[in-house]
Amino acid sequence: MIPYGKQDINQQDIDAVIAVLQSDFLTQGPQVPLFEQALIAHTGADYAVACNSATSALHLACLALELGEGDWLWTTPITFVASANCGLYCGAKVDFVDIDPATYNLCPKALEKKLITAKAQNKLPKVVIPVHLCGQSCDMAAIHALSLQYGFKIIEDAAHAIGGTYQGSPIGCGQYADITVFSFHPVKIVTTAEGGAALTNQRALADKMMRLRSHGITRDKTLMMPISGFDIDEQGDWYYQQLELGFNYRMTELQAALGVSQIQRLQAFVTKRRRLANRYNTLLADLPLTLPTQLEKTNSAWHLYVVGLQLEPMDLLQKNSAKKDLLKTSSSQAFLPKNKVFKQLRELGIGVNLHYIPVHTQPYYQQMGFAYGDFPVAENYYQQALSLPLFHGMTDQQQDEVVAALQTVLVQSVLVNSVLLIDGSRN
Structure with a gap:
C-alpha cells in the first residue's frame, strides 16, 4: 500500500x-x-x-x-x-x-x-x-x-x-x-x-x-x-x-x-513535496479531475494533494473531447460513485484518503442545530474531494503507480458510462 x-x-x-x-x-x-x-x-x-x-x-x-x-x-x-x-x-x-x-x-x-x-x-x-x-x-x-x-x-x-x-x-x-x-x-x-x-x-x-x-x-x-x-x-x-x-x-x-x-530538513521536505505536486499537475492534467488551485501570493507547503472527482459523464465529454475515440472501443462498465472509486483505489494498493468530512455534518454538531445544506460549497467539496498519496519519501515510480491506478479506475468507467448515457438519450 x-x-x-x-x-x-x-x-x-x-x-x-x-x-x-x-x-x-x-x-x-x-x-x-x-x-x-x-x-x-x-x-x-x-x-x-x-x-x-x-x-x-x-x-x-x-x-x-x-x-x-x-x-x-x-x-x-x-x-x-x-x-x-x-x-x-x-x-x-x-x-x-x-x-x-x-x-x-x-x-x-x-x-x-x-x-x-x-x-x-x-x-x-x-x-x-x-x-x-x-x-x-x-x-x-x-x-x-x-x-x-x-x-x-x-x-x-x-x-x-x-x-x-x-x-x-x-x-x-x-x-x-x-x-x-x-x-x-x-x-x-x-x-x-x-x-x-x-x-x-x-x-x-x-x-x-x-x-x-x-x-x-x-x-x-x-x-x-x-x-x-x-x-x-x-x-x-x-x-x-x-x-x-x-x-x-x-x-x-x-x-x-x-x-x-x-x-533542519524542513526546506528539503517542502522542496520535494512541491516537486511531487508539480509532477502530479502534469501527469493528471488529462484525467477527469479538478486539480488544486494555487493563488499567486501563496506558496503552499503541500502537506496534502487533494483532487476533485469529476464524475458527471457529460461534463467529462465536453472537457476531454480528445478522448472521444476511446468511447468506441471501451467495453460496458457501470458508472462508479465516489465510494467505489475510493474502494477500488485502495484495492489497487493506493492509500487514498479524505480531508475532510465537513465538521457541521458530524452528529455532535448536528445536535447543536447544524444541518446538511448549511454550507453548500463545503458539502460539494466533500462529495468530490480525494486526497492522493504525497510524502517526502515518495518515489517517481510510486507516483506513477498512483496515476496509473487513477487512469484505470476513472477514465474507463466514466467515459464508458458517457457512451451508455448518449446511446440512451438517442433511443
Missing part, C-alpha cells in the same frame, strides 16, 4: 532521541526551548510555545485570547474537528464560514457577508480560525482587514502549513494573526511523533500560554499574588504559585529533540 502520508526518519533523528534518553532530562529540559527557538528562527515570530499536540495549542490560544462563555468562535467546516472543538473547550459557541470553491480555504467574501449579518444580530465572533488547508495560506490580508473592521481576533490553524509562505513571508510570522498554530503529527511535514506549537508576536499571550500549558503555575516572583500573613520573599527556589486553572500540555524532551533534528 502506498500511504497518503508518512513520516521521514533518518539516523540523525534517531541519534537525537537516543541522546535525550541518555541524558538527565526526559521532560522540562533544554530541548523544548531549543525547538521553540528553531521555530522562531524559521518563521520570524517573536515567541513560540511548544505543546504535546496542535489541539492543545489551539486550546491554549483560545484561552490566551480570553474566549469564554457567551463568545463566538468561527472557523471553516472543511477542517479536522479540533479547529472547532477548541472553542467548545472554552465554553464558547461555534459557527462556520463556507469555503472558497477554488482554494477550499475559508472564503473572505463569505466571511464578510456573515459578519454583516452577525453585527446586526449582535453575534459577532470574538475569534476566527482560518485553516490553511493542504498547506496553502488563506487570504490572510483580507481576513485581517475584516478583523480590524469587526473587532475579532485571529488564530491561524497552520497545522498543514509549516514551510509555506504568504506574500513572500513564512507562514507563522504573525503579520496577519494574533496566534499561529502548527502540528507535528507523524503525517505532517515535520514530526515530533505527537506535538504542536503556538506562535505569537505578543509577549503577554506567550506568557499566558506558557503558564497554562503547565497547570497555570509560575515560579516568577514578579507575577505572584500576595498572600495574607505569608512572606513570599522568604521562600526559596522551591516555591511556586498556581495563578489560574491550567493543563499539562507540555511537550517532552524526546519529542522536542526529534523536532530540532527534523526542522
